[in-house]
Amino acid sequence: MKQKHFHFCGVAGSAMATLAILLKQSGYKVTGSDANVYPPMSTMLEEQQIDFTNGYKKENLLPHPDIVVIGNALSRGNEEVEYVLEQRLFYQSMSEVLKNTFIRGNCPIVITGTHGKTTTTSLTAHLFTYAKQDCGFFLGGKAENFPVSAQACKNKNGYFIIEGDEYDSAFFDKRSKFFHYLPELLVINNIEFDHADIFDSIEDIKKSFIFMLRQMPRTGKIFVNGDDTNALAVVKHAFCPVVRFGTNEDCEAYIHNIEVEKNSLSTTWELTYQQKTYSFTIPLLGEIYVRNATAAILNALEANIPLQTIQEGLQSFKGVRRRMNSIPTQTELLVFDDFAHHPTAIRASIHALKQAFPTAKLHVLFEPRSNTCIRNDHQDTLPTAFDEANFVYLYKLHRPQRIAPEKRLNLTQVQQTLQANQKQAYLADSLEEIQAQVQGNIQKNDIVLCMSQGDFGGLPHTLATSLIV
Numbered sequence: 104m105k106q107k108h109f110h111f112c113g114v115a116g117s118a119m120a121t122l123a124i125l126l127k128q129s130g131y132k133v134t135g136s137d138a139n140v141y142p143p144m145s146t147m148l149e150e151q152q153i154d155f156t157n158g159y160k161k162e163n164l165l166p167h168p169d170i171v172v173i174g175n176a177l178s179r180g181n182e183e184v185e186y187v188l189e190q191r192l193f194y195q196s197m198s199e200v201l202k203n204t205f206i207r208g209n210c211p212i213v214i215t216g217t218h219g220k221t222t223t224t225s226l227t228a229h230l231f232t233y234a235k236q237d238c239g240f241f242l243g244g245k246a247e248n249f250p251v252s253a254q255a256c257k258n259k260n261g262y263f264i265i266e267g268d269e270y271d272s273a274f275f276d277k278r279s280k281f282f283h284y285l286p287e288l289l290v291i292n293n294i295e296f297d298h299a300d301i302f303d304s305i306e307d308i309k310k311s312f313i314f315m316l317r318q319m320p321r322t323g324k325i326f327v328n329g330d331d332t333n334a335l336a337v338v339k340h341a342f343c344p345v346v347r348f349g350t351n352e353d354c355e356a357y358i359h360n361i362e363v364e365k366n367s368l369s370t371t372w373e374l375t376y377q378q379k380t381y382s383f384t385i386p387l388l389g390e391i392y393v394r395n396a397t398a399a400i401l402n403a404l405e406a407n408i409p410l411q412t413i414q415e416g417l418q419s420f421k422g423v424r425r426r427m428n429s430i431p432t433q434t435e436l437l438v439f440d441d442f443a444h445h446p447t448a449i450r451a452s453i454h455a456l457k458q459a460f461p462t463a464k465l466h467v468l469f470e471p472r473s474n475t476c477i478r479n480d481h482q483d484t485l486p487t488a489f490d491e492a493n494f495v496y497l498y499k500l501h502r503p504q505r506i507a508p509e510k511r512l513n514l515t516q517v518q519q520t521l522q523a524n525q526k527q528a529y530l531a532d533s534l535e536e537i538q539a540q541v542q543g544n545i546q547k548n549d550i551v552l553c554m555s556q557g558d559f560g561g562l563p564h565t566l567a568t569s570l571i572v
Contacts, residue, residue, distance in 0.1 A: 241266065
């Protein structure tokens, strides 16, 4: 029998590469191409013996593959895209391939929301794996409990746990990726305005969620943030049971007695659900992670995983790379690297650190990098996200040319607003400048928090090894 051949146009994207590797490990022939493939992505692909080409050209599609997977970064005018259309080759989005190859036939657990998707998905996958359930997963980040970011179910009728992104699927399919994931158990962590490059309003985003809910079977179940008005508005359109989780006493799954342990990276809380109250501890900081963990717990309880196994699994969770990671230092400073880039997530991360280390001065470094972050949609709300920081260091916009000048975030205005609120705020155009600013203010036992959707030019690790107190 002929081995099915997948060719990835845009193979160097993190999700695309993860899927390419998963297909290769599942016995398919996989090739790829991209504009630039460099480490660590090139190393990953080479280790899996996936042939790839730097640059897009029609010769990469000879002989014709069975399925061309077109990444959502590609558009009309790309040489390979045009060749696929002209030659009438069979093509799909990444989301469609995931659905048809790994999701269909299993019980999909789909984790959605503006914030917390990767952590909640990783936690859920870890709990199910720890409980020795047959589960596959597809993660949007590097979970430290797993050597890989994706795996297939061993058999049909297993659980497939996947991060459901609301971003569009491809240039030919503007539906959100999560539309393709056929959820039977669904988490909606929260819904806020994001992805301003493809959504015009919060109502547009809510419509996308509602569109997904139309596919859920009546036997499915939705776990929704009961403290989020947008999420609650969406689930009014559900065709299956809805369980609200949150700190509101009216929630079916009521979160209470949250305690961030002082001078520690740990949080405890209680959960009252179905007339029972449970106690949990997780080695992560703050309420946002309690909510993520609660969503994972509810999925585990739905799968009849024993309570003790869930509690042990939470304690053994090692976190997700670049989600409030503590970086080792040679001093008494604490340096953290965090992915937060939306005002709500920024505020939550800062608040969690202040709860854990209430007497420490907090230096927050922020790089506006995402398509939403470099726009002025959050011009007025961004400064308030830093309310609990002692020092704020703003780095220049990442690739501002993507956005028209009148739509760009005005960092000078953000700095002036912070200063008007008696905050020590700085604006830097280079990594060296921002490093010097931090060094000029840092004192013994201070905390440094670096926030960026990217790697911030390696600055978190540079500061961890170079700051002198």
